[in-house]
Amino acid sequence: MFHVPDPGPDDDDLVAVGGALDPGTILHAYCRGLFPMHLPEGLLGWWSPVERAVLPLDGLRITRSMRQSARRYRVTVDADFGGVIHGCADPSRPHGWIKDEVIEAYTRLHRMGWAHSVEVWDDEGTLAGGLYGVAIGGLFVGESMFHRKRDASKVALIHLVVLMNEGGGRLLDVQWQTSHLESLGAVVIGRDEYLRLLPEALSVPGPFRRPAG
Incomplete structure (x- = not known):
């Protein structure tokens, strides 16, 4: 296992x-406030943003159109992980970074009950x-989301926030801030603050239960 240093x-x-991208290294990294993403030249980088974007579980902004969209859709959890990660990896999307190696690694984590x-x-x-991401205790690290129809990714995020609130989730990490995430209520905190919040989030059960064995 690659030794991922503390930031x-x-x-x-x-x-x-x-x-x-072996499971042990990935999980070890998340527990220390890092996440993997390849650099443009193809090397695997381990990142811990100085300014970290998180979505407060009481801060999601839900517009009227989002509420209307939510009524039009049906939402499931872990029913088609492959479909979601391949949707996020669609090569026609701008700034695509989810390559076959990433798909394979996170699919393995899904089978193990982590993704x-x-x-x-x-x-x-x-x-x-x-959307998809990794859950460790009360931490959920969102990796990517996609939509093919209006507001579909936002509806997924609404459902995730409800799930975390009802199931004891503590920290919803969205990694880097974007104008889209900011419009949904994501805020930026410093790395020191993120690392202060992380241990408590990891210590509680959270909404996702890994299969026994």
Whole structure:
């Protein structure tokens, strides 16, 4: 297993380079406030943003159109992880970073009970959007979301927030801030604050239960 270092006070967003996407290394990284993402040249980077985006579980902004959209869709959890991660990996999407190696690694984590998906289905039973990420205790790290129909990814996020609130979730990490996430209520906190919140989130059961054995 690649040794993922703890982020230091002088580190930039990129803390380490190297290793492989094996389950032990990935989970070890999340527990120390890092996540994997390849650099443009193909090397595997381990990141801990100095400014970390999180979505407060009482801070999701739900517009009237989002509420209307939510009534049009059916939502499931862990019903089609493969469909969701492949939807997120669609090569036609701009700034795509989810390659075959990433799909394989997170599919393995899903089979082990660590990675989870939220699926949004239209009235014809077609996958309209969704999201996936990794849950460890009361922490959920959102990796990516996608939509093929209006507001479908937002509906997935609404469902995730409800699930976390009802199931004892503590920290919804969305990694880097974007204008889209900010419009939904995501805020930026410093790395020190994130690392302060992380141990408590990891210590509680959270909404996702791993299968026994």
